[in-house]
Amino acid sequence: MALTTEQRVRRAAVKLFAAKGFHGTGIRDLAQAAKISPASLYHYMGTKEDLLAAIMRECLDRLLLAARQTLDTVDDPAGQLSALVTLHVMAHAAQPAETRVVDNEVGALSRGRRRVVVGLRDEYEAIWAGAIEKGVSAGVFDVPEPAVTRLALLEMCTGVARWYSPRGALSLDGLADRYAQLALRMLGGPPTGGETAAERAREVATRVWRIRP
Amino acid sequence: MALTTEQRVRRAAVKLFAAKGFHGTGIRDLAQAAKISPASLYHYMGTKEDLLAAIMRECLDRLLLAARQTLDTVDDPAGQLSALVTLHVMAHAAQPAETRVVDNEVGALSRGRRRVVVGLRDEYEAIWAGAIEKGVSAGVFDVPEPAVTRLALLEMCTGVARWYSPRGALSLDGLADRYAQLALRMLGGPPTGGETAAERAREVATRVWRIRP
Amino acid sequence: MALTTEQRVRRAAVKLFAAKGFHGTGIRDLAQAAKISPASLYHYMGTKEDLLAAIMRECLDRLLLAARQTLDTVDDPAGQLSALVTLHVMAHAAQPAETRVVDNEVGALSRGRRRVVVGLRDEYEAIWAGAIEKGVSAGVFDVPEPAVTRLALLEMCTGVARWYSPRGALSLDGLADRYAQLALRMLGGPPTGGETAAERAREVATRVWRIRP
Amino acid sequence: MALTTEQRVRRAAVKLFAAKGFHGTGIRDLAQAAKISPASLYHYMGTKEDLLAAIMRECLDRLLLAARQTLDTVDDPAGQLSALVTLHVMAHAAQPAETRVVDNEVGALSRGRRRVVVGLRDEYEAIWAGAIEKGVSAGVFDVPEPAVTRLALLEMCTGVARWYSPRGALSLDGLADRYAQLALRMLGGPPTGGETAAERAREVATRVWRIRP
DNA sequence: CATGAATGAGGGTTCATTCAT
DNA sequence: GATGAATGAACCCTCATTCAT
Missing domain, CATH: 1.10.10.60 (Homeodomain-like)
Incomplete structure (x- = not known):
């Protein structure tokens, strides 16, 4: 079409x-x-900036939507983290251009619009913070500095948009798996666990970002 | 002065x-x-672009110099990784503006200059790749996809420039320590090791980027 | 309707x-x-300019029509002047927007159209000039520079469109009366005279510009 | 030069x-x-509008300055009116372009700037209103509607900018004389008087607008 | 009759850069 | 060494107008 x-x-x-x-x-x-x-x-x-804002808006909205939909059905911290990593990585690998715009061009927005976008990003990070906190409280994660670890995790996953190519050796699913494993290692969590949640995340991702399997 | x-x-x-x-x-x-x-x-x-190129050039030169100087005196893979992470994190935390320019504005260079900068960056990444490879060969690291892990590590460490503030709770040294620990976890390496190398890296970093202790 | x-x-x-x-x-x-x-x-x-030209055309046509219809039935110079002033003032007070367009936007017309509009305006001014000349010849008016006085009179009356408001103290008729008096003073004519002609002019104006009494 | x-x-x-x-x-x-x-x-x-505003500003400032300087030395109402008419007419005949810009382009200014310009114009008109009021109070002028007469006078004099040409029969001084006479007639004042004030006004005008005699 | 879509030309303004002083 | 003056090219955006639907 x-x-x-x-x-x-x-x-x-x-x-x-x-x-x-x-x-x-x-x-x-x-x-x-x-x-x-x-x-x-x-x-x-409208203006060029309107276009930029709309792109950012939609991209962040989808990410938030996906995260919320997924976490609604997952309770255990390891599962939640696996799911979040999976979603984030798949989003950034499947839509590297969109996500790079969101990450790099916030400074090009006017004050009011920047506030909105930063607000959405903060909402999204709060979801990660909540999941990590939960795992720490439950004794599943071993994390001396949760905030630092959250940022390290997010930057690691976001970075995917800067290098991943679908023409490489790794499939989207393989990439997400690998990253979920890295994340659990970083959190000092159990070496396995969260496979079901990751599966659920893959389904949501496939739908939200129209990824062809 | x-x-x-x-x-x-x-x-x-x-x-x-x-x-x-x-x-x-x-x-x-x-x-x-x-x-x-x-x-x-x-x-x-010269021109505005000359200025940009000079900034990038110097920033990358220093990073390469620091990495080479440090690895010259470190042999074990865990130590090498700890040292690389320490250097990279300290550089990005101490000079967030410079490093963000290097990371974000490569696309603003003309073709010829871009080639030079990308070349330097590739040299630098090759050092990381070598250290990881060495650890894998030696059986110290457990890494299914060395290239993916390298990129994940680098993005994680580079991201520091996007959020670290010296006014926060963590000192530069503390931050670097934490990141070295995260890196070793990601590599599936021994929980400790590389403290001496990290110490050496901190010394080099202090000198190269004129960090006041 | x-x-x-x-x-x-x-x-x-x-x-x-x-x-x-x-x-x-x-x-x-x-x-x-x-x-x-x-x-x-x-x-x-047609084009935007067509619209402008049509507006000007109609406005000037009506003014000319009104002037001719009125002067057809008035012979004495004082009466003629009173009638012309009455018509001009009422037209400009009742249709300030139209008349301001005619006065201010002649320069926006293309050469050919400007010539037409200026031609109509000249015809109209010639009527005033004739009336003044007649009064001077008859010894009714005391005017050293007829052309200057004509222009002064016209500008004075045209200016009404720039300030008159029907919500003010003066009615349209009152305004026209006052201006007719001022005009006769300027011409050094008899302090009164021309009331009948002014009455006739008011009737014509009421019809031509659909003024509700 | x-x-x-x-x-x-x-x-x-x-x-x-x-x-x-x-x-x-x-x-x-x-x-x-x-x-x-x-x-x-x-x-x-600055911007195109800045330029417009500066032109208007200066033109109005000069007119106000001239009016105030002249009226400072004239006390009788007929003299004051003669002086004001003389100044206004000479200003508009000598600087028709400037004054037409002031009169026609107020609507092109942004709100804030328009307020300033209208404020200056109101100050200027208040001077006229004061002079007329004074003459009415003193019984020198016979004016049923002072406000209307003021506006009629001003429009008449302002109109000079729309038609006067120095290449015509009338000199600037002659024009101003004629207008002063018309004005006194309109006000029902004495047929003569105010010659000294008009003389003073011509001097001020010559200086303020650099008119060559 | 009505309009969304389309565009070449031009709107005001800023760009990076040069050069005479 | 420092800068006011200068400019061609380009900036984002709006203009009046046409036309297929």
């Missing part, structure tokens, strides 16, 4: 913002990539 | 490129931050 | 051109004020 | 804003008329 113009614009923006940055991407670049005239762009977006 | 104009220019550039990106930083912003006129800037730099 | 779309467009244009000027009014402003889409505007007008 | 670039810019703006309106004048028109590049314009002005 052919893409609508609006979809072409969105995809061009995601691709270019990820590759050259928001300020490095001109309206003419955008138009060329979307195969319309610069003036026509403005039928499909 | 007062800073020279050249130093003021360099620091302004590092700060602004890190905060707003290369394309988001104008020559006038730079001049204002360095407290000279836009025209005078050009007595202390 | 509801307005036709064409009338809504015309009125929107008059209002906006008067308030923000021809160049300050966009096609989208026009469409919004007329409550149709920008594209639909073009079913009710 | 050659004009500075800043003066060329100012004059080009006055000329073009008067001829084609603020919105009808492009930045490129301005640059061409000032014989510099569009980019260079911005060394001599």
Whole structure:
């Protein structure tokens, strides 16, 4: 099925913002990539910044949605962490451009919009913090500095967007598995556990980010 | 001691490129931050891109230098990894602006310059790859996918530049310790080991990045 | 009775051109004020300039018509002047937007159209000039520089469109009376006279500009 | 003496804003008329609106200054009115472009700036109102509606900017004389009087607007 | 009749850079 | 060594207008 113009614009923006940055991407670049005239762009977006904000908004909304949907059905801390890592890694591997825009271009937003985006990101991190805290309280995790460990984990998983290629040796699922294992090691948790939760996370991820199996 | 104009220019550039990106930083912003006129800037730099390239170059050179100097005196894989993590984390925590420029603005370089920078980065990663490989060969590390683990480790450590604040609870040394421990856990290595090498790395870092203890 | 779309467009244009000027009014402003889409505007007008020209044309045509109809039945110079002032003032007070467009936006017309409009205005001024000349010849008016006085009179009366408000103390008729008196004073004419002609002018004005008494 | 670039810019703006309106004048028109590049314009002005505001500001400031300086030395109402008319007419005849900009482009200013300009204009009109009031109180003027008469007078005098040409039959002084006479007639004042004040006004005008005799 | 989609031209403004002083 | 003046190119965005539906 052919893409609508609006979809072409969105995809061009995601691709270019990820590759050259928001300020490095001109309206003419955008138009060329979307195969319309610069003036026509403005039928499909407000300002360039509106477009950036919409991209970020949707990306974060999906991540939050996925995390909440998944954790609703998982109770044990190791499972929750496995699920969160799985989701995060799959999201960043499947949508590296979108997630890089979210991670790198927050500074290009105006104050008000930045506040919204940072707010969403904080909500999302709070979910991770809660899961880690739970595991520590239950004695499942051995973590001297939960906040540091949370940030280390998140940066590690987010980094996937900067290097993963689907043409490499590892499948999306394999990658997520590997990362879940690394995470549990970092948390000093049991060497296994959380496979069911990870499975559930893979299902949610497949749906939310339309990953073809 | 007062800073020279050249130093003021360099620091302004590092700060602004890190905060707003290369394309988001104008020559006038730079001049204002360095407290000279836009025209005078050009007595202390070539083009804006020259300035960016010089910043990256120096940052990567120092990291490479530090890594080589340290590994020269360390032989065991756990020690080498501890040392690399310590150096990398301290560099990124002590110079978050410089390192973020290196990480985020590679795409703003012209092709030729990008090649040089990517080359340096590859050299640096090769050092990490070597250390991991050595540990795997020696049976000290338990790592199914060395390349994936290397990238996970690097992203985790690099991420420090995006959140660490010296005003927080953790000292630079404490942070580096914690990260070294996380790294060894990820590698499935011995729970301890490498303390001497980390100590050596801290010394080198203190010298190379002029960290006051 | 509801307005036709064409009338809504015309009125929107008059209002906006008067308030923000021809160049300050966009096609989208026009469409919004007329409550149709920008594209639909073009079913009710030619180009934006066509619309401007039509507005000017009609406004000047009515003024000329009113002046001619009135002067046809008045012979004495004082009466003629009183009638002209009455008509001009009532037209400008009752239709300030239209007349301001005529006065201010002549420069926005293309050369050919400007010539037409200026031609109509010249015809109209010639009527004033004739009346003044007649009074001077008859010894009724004491005017050293007829041309200067004519222009002073006209500017004075035209200015009404820039300040008169029907919500103020003066009625349209009262205003016109006052101005007729001022005009006769300026012309050094008899302190009274021309009341009948002014009465006739009020009747014509009421009809031509649909003024409700 | 050659004009500075800043003066060329100012004059080009006055000329073009008067001829084609603020919105009808492009930045490129301005640059061409000032014989510099569009980019260079911005060394001599802030925004286009800043330029407009500065022009209006100066024009109104001078008018106020002239009025105050002149009235300081004149006490009788007929003299004051003669002086005000003389100044106003000479200002508008000598600087038709500037004054037309002030009169026609107030609507192009942003709210805050418009307030300032309207405030100055109100101050100026208050001076006229005071003089008329004084004459009415003293029984020198016969004016049923002082406010209406004031506005009629002002519009009449302002109109000079729309038609007077120094190449015509009337000199500036002659024009001002004629208008002062018309004004006294309108006010029902004495047929003569105020010659000394008018003389004083001509002197001030000559100085303030650098009129060559 | 009505309009979403489309666009070339141009809007005002800022860009990085040069150079005479 | 320092900078005001200058500019071509490009910036984001809006313009008036057309046309297929």
